[in-house]
Amino acid sequence: MKIAKWLKRIGMLLLLIVILVLMTGFIFEEISRSKAEKIHPDGQLEEVDNHKMHYLRKGTGGPTVVFETAFDPAGHLQWYHIQQNLPQTFTTFSYDRSGILWSERGTNAKTGEKIAEELHTLLENSKVPKPYILVGHSFGGMLTRFFVKKYPEEVAGVVLVDSQYPADEKYLSPELYTMVNQGLPVGFLKFANTFGAARLMFSNMFPATAQYQYQNSLMPALLYKSADATLEEQDQMKSIKTEAAKINSFGSVPLFVITAGDQTRYNSFIKDQKIKNEILTAWDKMQKDLLNLSTDSRQIIAEKSGHYINQDQPEIIADAVNDMVKKITAK
Structure with missing residues (x-):
C-alpha cells in the first residue's frame, strides 16, 4: 500500500x-x-503572387547565377558564403522558397511547377539580367528540371550539386529505398518547434568556424519561420519526384554534375558495410545518369566532400560557376 x-x-x-x-x-x-x-532581412523583399519573397543579390551584369537550395530550412544561407566570394562581374541570386526564412508562405501549392513559377516571377520582378545559370543542390537540383522545362529559352546553363535523382527506385533495393525516403518525423519536429527544442537541435547546422558565424547565428533564431514550410515540402516530395522524373532532357543546355566523392561519408550513421556499399554504388550510378540530361555535360567529383559540398568544398562550386559563366559568355 x-x-x-x-x-x-x-x-x-x-x-x-x-x-x-x-x-x-x-x-x-x-x-x-x-x-x-x-532581425532585418539581409537581402530584399519582392511581391510574388500576393506574398513577399526574399532574395539576396550580389554583383552586376549578366548572366545571373540562380541558386536553388536543398530540402533545407536554411534557405539562401546555404549559399551565403559562396556568393560573398564569387566575382562581382556577373549577378548571383539566392532566395528563400515560400515559407522559408524571410519569404512569406503565400497560397500556392508546393509543387515543382509552382515553385519554378514563383522563382521566375521573383527573378522578373527583381529585374536581374538574363540569361540564367541554375545551380541546384540535392532537392534543389531536382527542382531545376521544372524551371528548365517551363523557361528553356532563358536558361543558359545548369550546375547540379550532388543532386537528388527523382527515379531513385531504379537503383535502390526496396529496403534501401524505404530507408532513404522515410523523411523527417513530422509530429515530433512540430512539437519540438513549439516548445523551443528545435532551435537547440539545429543550433550547429553549419560548421563551427568564423566563415559560418553569420549563418549559425541566424539559423536557430529563424528556424521557426522555416519549419512548417520545410515539412510541407516533405509532404509533397513523392509527387514532386514523380513529376520531375518525367522531365528527362535539357537539350543542349550546358550541364555540370558535381558529385560527392568522400567514400566515408555514410560511416557515422550507417554501420552495415553491405548497405553502405549499396548506397555508394547506387548514388554513383544516379549521378552518372544525370549526365544524360544534356548533350553537353561534364561530371566533377568533389573527392573530399559529403552531400553538403557547399560546406565541405565550396571552392569546387565556385570554380564550376566561374567555368560555366566563361563557357556561355564565350559563345
Whole structure:
C-alpha cells in the first residue's frame, strides 16, 4: 500500500517536472520568436503572387547565377558564403522558397511547377539580367528540371550539386529505398518547434568556424519561420519526384554534375558495410545518369566532400560557376 502511494507521488512529481519544462520551453520559444521578428532581412523583399519573397543579390551584369537550395530550412544561407566570394562581374541570386526564412508562405501549392513559377516571377520582378545559370543542390537540383522545362529559352546553363535523382527506385533495393525516403518525423519536429527544442537541435547546422558565424547565428533564431514550410515540402516530395522524373532532357543546355566523392561519408550513421556499399554504388550510378540530361555535360567529383559540398568544398562550386559563366559568355 505504501509502495503504491509512493509510486503515485513520484509519478505526480515527474508529471509536474515535465509540465514545468514544457512551460519553460514554450515561454523561451515565444521570447526568442519576438526577438527574431526584429532581425532585418539581409537581402530584399519582392511581391510574388500576393506574398513577399526574399532574395539576396550580389554583383552586376549578366548572366545571373540562380541558386536553388536543398530540402533545407536554411534557405539562401546555404549559399551565403559562396556568393560573398564569387566575382562581382556577373549577378548571383539566392532566395528563400515560400515559407522559408524571410519569404512569406503565400497560397500556392508546393509543387515543382509552382515553385519554378514563383522563382521566375521573383527573378522578373527583381529585374536581374538574363540569361540564367541554375545551380541546384540535392532537392534543389531536382527542382531545376521544372524551371528548365517551363523557361528553356532563358536558361543558359545548369550546375547540379550532388543532386537528388527523382527515379531513385531504379537503383535502390526496396529496403534501401524505404530507408532513404522515410523523411523527417513530422509530429515530433512540430512539437519540438513549439516548445523551443528545435532551435537547440539545429543550433550547429553549419560548421563551427568564423566563415559560418553569420549563418549559425541566424539559423536557430529563424528556424521557426522555416519549419512548417520545410515539412510541407516533405509532404509533397513523392509527387514532386514523380513529376520531375518525367522531365528527362535539357537539350543542349550546358550541364555540370558535381558529385560527392568522400567514400566515408555514410560511416557515422550507417554501420552495415553491405548497405553502405549499396548506397555508394547506387548514388554513383544516379549521378552518372544525370549526365544524360544534356548533350553537353561534364561530371566533377568533389573527392573530399559529403552531400553538403557547399560546406565541405565550396571552392569546387565556385570554380564550376566561374567555368560555366566563361563557357556561355564565350559563345
